[in-house]
Amino acid sequence: MNELSPSEMIKLLSISGYSQIQIEQATGISQSTISRISSGKHPDPRLSTVRAIEKFYNENVKDKA
Numbered sequence: 471m472n473e474l475s476p477s478e479m480i481k482l483l484s485i486s487g488y489s490q491i492q493i494e495q496a497t498g499i500s501q502s503t504i505s506r507i508s509s510g511k512h513p514d515p516r517l518s519t520v521r522a523i524e525k526f527y528n529e530n531v532k533d534k535a
Contacts (some may be wrong), residue, residue, distance in 0.1 A: 476520050479527040480508040486531050497522040 472483070483493055490508070494501045498513075499519055506512035515523075 474527075476507050476515055476523045477510060479523050479531075480504060482531050483527060484508075488530065491519060493523075496526050499523065 478488075480493065484490075490501045490504045490523075493499070493504050502517070503506055503512065503519065504523075507515055507519075
């Protein structure tokens, strides 16, 4: 697992130029769920959700740093 929280990964993806809609399309996670995770209103997402965010983050931000 990544040392960053799902919220932090989403924020870094946004800083890197990805919209919540693009993250939704790539991960299959609804934009509303992405928004709630990012804002801290959904502090304990499912493991499958965390893994999908982490996979997209690793492929598009972490591995390109």
